[in-house]
Amino acid sequence: MKKTIFLGLAMLFATLSFAQNNRSTAEVFLQITKPGKYTVYLDDELVSSATGRFRFYDVYNSKPMLSIMQGNRLMLKEQLNVNAQERLIVGFDNGRLNVIKQLSLFRNNQYALDDFYGYSEPYNTGISPRPDRGPVRNYTLMSPEAFYQFFSLYKKERFDDGRSRLIKATGKNASFSTEQIRYLLKEFSFDDQRLETAKYLYAKTIDTQNYTLLAETFRFSSSKDDFLNFIAKE
Known part of the structure; x- marks a missing residue:
């Protein structure tokens, strides 16, 4: 009888231990x-x-x-x-x-x-x-409030080179999502600066698997092709 009770308790503890570890x-x-x-x-x-x-x-x-x-x-x-x-x-x-x-x-x-x-x-x-998912990188994504404040300042820039300087200064301490980058790229007047910025921000984005969606922001097919070729090589 005692042996049966002991065996039952052992099985119960084993089951509880398995459940605890089976997250x-x-x-x-x-x-x-x-x-x-x-x-x-x-x-x-x-x-x-x-x-x-x-x-x-x-x-x-x-x-x-x-x-x-x-x-x-x-x-x-x-x-x-x-x-x-x-x-x-x-x-x-x-x-x-x-x-x-x-x-x-x-x-x-x-x-x-x-x-x-x-x-x-x-x-x-x-x-x-x-390992099948690649290396894990640590990111500091701008919060919606911080990005809204930055974007308000960013939109006041009249020229592409000023916009580029703001992005590079902010990008030293922050990362962006693809959607945030889409907002930034659409403000550029010319494709050449838009393309340079898109290439720079690739290393600063948290969801590179979505980065090809930014191809729609380019006005000329040559810029779009250059952008997609750049991603393919990364």
Whole structure:
């Protein structure tokens, strides 16, 4: 009898230990570039924010429904694909939802992520825990409020060379999303400066997988071809 009870307890502890180590949850983080007051649903969970950043922890559904509301207006409703033990970071702007990053939650059985875009120290080694996804880079993306203030100043520049100087000065300490860069490039008057800036900002963007979408900002096919050839070589 005692042997049976002991065996049962051992099996129970083993099951609990397995459940503890079998982390099946995920995280979904959303960045909205355009300033404003938004309400975001992930399935039935609700988050409201005026900062443009929304965080959903303990996501069990592998295909949750994301809904973005501004006031009573539905801006987007889209189903996501979420992997267990990963943080999915997506960005919303201009009516589109783009994947920015997918990061593993754990390194060496320890939670390893910072408050939004990357790995916290001492886990920010630049080495990807998923070799198939390439190296992990640490970014400091401008918040929607900071970008709005910068863009207001940027639009006051009358000439392309002044716009370029502002971008390079700001880019020393900040990164951008593809959508933010699209706003910047559209303000240029000429394709030559637009192309030079687009090449410079490639290393400063957090979602290079979306960078080809910027081809639409060029007025001439030769500039567009030069831009796409540049990306193909990176």
